[in-house]
Amino acid sequence: MVDHINDEEGPSFVIGNIARGIDMWDRDAEIDEIWKTLKNDNVLLKACRRFGKSSIMLKMKENPRHDFICFMFDAESTKSPEDFVVTLLDKLRAENELNGDANLKKLLKKAIRIIKKSFNAIDQVGISEFSLKFRDAISSDWRKVAVELIDYLSGFNRKILFIIDELPQLILNMKQHHDNNVACEFLNWFREVRQSHNLSNIRWLFGGSIGIEHAIKKVGAQNTVINDLSIIVLKPYSDKIGREFIAALLKQEGKFREISSGIIEKIMNTVGSPVPYFLQILIKESLDTMNAAGEATLTNEIIEDAYHESVLGVAKRAYFEHFYDRLSDYYDNNEVEIVKQIIVETARKEGGISKADLSDLYKTIVGDKIPGTRINDIMADLQNEFYIVYDHTIGTYRFLTNVLRDWWLRYHSD
Numbered sequence: 001m002v003d004h005i006n007d008e009e010g011p012s013f014v015i016g017n018i019a020r021g022i023d024m025w026d027r028d029a030e031i032d033e034i035w036k037t038l039k040n041d042n043v044l045l046k047a048c049r050r051f052g053k054s055s056i057m058l059k060m061k062e063n064p065r066h067d068f069i070c071f072m073f074d075a076e077s078t079k080s081p082e083d084f085v086v087t088l089l090d091k092l093r094a095e096n097e098l099n100g101d102a103n104l105k106k107l108l109k110k111a112i113r114i115i116k117k118s119f120n121a122i123d124q125v126g127i128s129e130f131s132l133k134f135r136d137a138i139s140s141d142w143r144k145v146a147v148e149l150i151d152y153l154s155g156f157n158r159k160i161l162f163i164i165d166e167l168p169q170l171i172l173n174m175k176q177h178h179d180n181n182v183a184c185e186f187l188n189w190f191r192e193v194r195q196s197h198n199l200s201n202i203r204w205l206f207g208g209s210i211g212i213e214h215a216i217k218k219v220g221a222q223n224t225v226i227n228d229l230s231i232i233v234l235k236p237y238s239d240k241i242g243r244e245f246i247a248a249l250l251k252q253e254g255k256f257r258e259i260s261s262g263i264i265e266k267i268m269n270t271v272g273s274p275v276p277y278f279l280q281i282l283i284k285e286s287l288d289t290m291n292a293a294g295e296a297t298l299t300n301e302i303i304e305d306a307y308h309e310s311v312l313g314v315a316k317r318a319y320f321e322h323f324y325d326r327l328s329d330y331y332d333n334n335e336v337e338i339v340k341q342i343i344v345e346t347a348r349k350e351g352g353i354s355k356a357d358l359s360d361l362y363k364t365i366v367g368d369k370i371p372g373t374r375i376n377d378i379m380a381d382l383q384n385e386f387y388i389v390y391d392h393t394i395g396t397y398r399f400l401t402n403v404l405r406d407w408w409l410r411y412h413s414d
C-alpha cells in the first residue's frame with residue numbers, strides 16, 4: 001500500500017496540453033536547476049516532445065524568482081526575424097497591460113513611442129493594428145528596432161527573463177519562408193544580442209522539441225551560434241516521483257482510497273520509463289477500461305488490456321502519430337525511408353541494437369550513396385526527438401518507453 005498520499009485535492013488528467021497548477025506534478029529539482037543557471041547564463045532546455053518542457057517554462061513564468069520579471073512566447077508560428085521582434089514587443093506590451101510593473105510600463109511606453117516615430121508608416125495606428133502594421137514597416141530594418149527596444153530594456157531596474165518556446169522551429173520557419181541566409185543572419189545577430197555587455201539584466205530561456213543542432217545544420221549555420229547557451233537536459237521522472245505521480249493521479253481520477261503497490265509497479269513496468277505523458281495516457285485508458293467493464297478496482301489484467309487495446313489501439317493513434325509524421329519534416333523522401341528502417345530495427349531488438357550493428361545496417365541500406373558518418377547525425381536526431389536512447393555502458397541504442405516501441409512495431413514495421 002502507498003502511504004504518502006493525503007486527502008488534499010490531487011492532479012487531474014492533462015493529455016497533450018500544458019500541465020499547470022495542481023495538475024503539474026513535481027519538476028521542482030529541474031526548476032531549481034534552471035533558475036540557478038539563469039543567475040549567470042542563458043539556458044536551452046532540451047528534451048523530446050511531450051517530456052514536459054512547456055509545463056516547466058510556464059510554471060517558471062508564473063512563479064518568478066530572484067526578482068526576475070518574465071515574458072514568455074511560443075515561437076512555433078513565428079516566421080521571420082521581424083516577426084520575432086514584433087512578437088517580442090507585443091508580448092512585452094500585452095503582459096505589461098495585464099500586470100505591469102510601473103517602471104517597466106513607463107519605459108515601454110517610451111520605447112514604443114520612439115520606435116513608432118522612427119517608422120512614419122505606423123505613427124498613427126491604434127493598438128489593435130499595431131503588430132500588423134509594425135511588422136510590415138520594419139521588415140527591412142528589424143535590427144534597428146530590436147536594438148532600440150533592447151537598449152531601452154537594459155535601462156530597466158529589474159532583471160528580465162524572456163522564455164521562448166520552440167526556438168528550433170523558428171529557425172526552420174525562417175528557412176522555409178525565406179532562405180538559409182535570413183536564418184543564419186538572425187542566429188548570428190541574436191547571439192551577439194545575448195552576449196552584449198549592456199544587457200546584463202536580461203536572460204533567455206529557450207525550449208524546443210526539435211533538436212536545435214538539427215535546425216542549425218539544416219540552415220547551414222555553425223554550432224557556435226548557440227555555444228553561449230547552457231544546456232539543461234530534461235529527463236523522465238525518477239522512479240520515486242513517477243510512482244508518486246501514478247498514486248496521486250489514481251487517487252484523484254479513480255477516487256480510490258487505497259492503491260496497491262503492485263498496481264503502481266504494473267503501470268511503471270508497462271510504460272517503461274516514467275515520462276509523464278505516457279503515464280497519464282495509460283492511467284486514463286486503464287480507468288476507462290475498468291469502468292467500461294463495470295469493475296471497481298484496477299487489476300494487472302485490466303491494465304494489460306487497456307495497454308494493448310486502447311493505448312496502442314487504432315482509435316488512439318492520434319496520441320503518437322505525430323512522432324511518425326515529423327520524420328518527413330526532418331528528412332527528405334529518400335532518407336525518410338532509411339530512418340524508418342533504422343527505427344524499426346531498433347524497436348525489434350528488445351535489449352537494443354549495438355552501434356556497430358546499426359552502422360552495418362545503415363551501410364547495407366544506403367551502400368555508398370551517403371557518407372557513413374551521416375548515421376551519427378541521424379542517431380542524434382532520433383535521441384533528440386524520437387525517444388531513442390544510447391546506453392554508453394554497453395554501446396547500444398534502444399527505445400526509452402515501451403509505449404513508442406510497441407507502437408512502432410504495431411503500425412510501422414511492415
Ligand SMILES: Nc1ncnc2c1ncn2[C@@H]1O[C@H](COP(=O)(O)OP(=O)(O)O)[C@@H](O)[C@H]1O
Pocket residue numbers: 014015016017018019023024025026027047048049050051052053054055056209276277280
Ligand atoms: N509536470 C507534469 N505534470 C503532469 N503532466 C505532465 C507534466 N509534464 C508533462 N506532462 C504531460 O506531458 C504532456 C506534454 O507536456 P508539455 O509540457 O507540453 O511537454 P513538451 O513541451 O515537452 O512537449 C502534458 O499534456 C501532460 O500529459
Ligand SMILES: [Mg+2]
Pocket residue numbers: 053054055165
Ligand atoms: Mg512544448
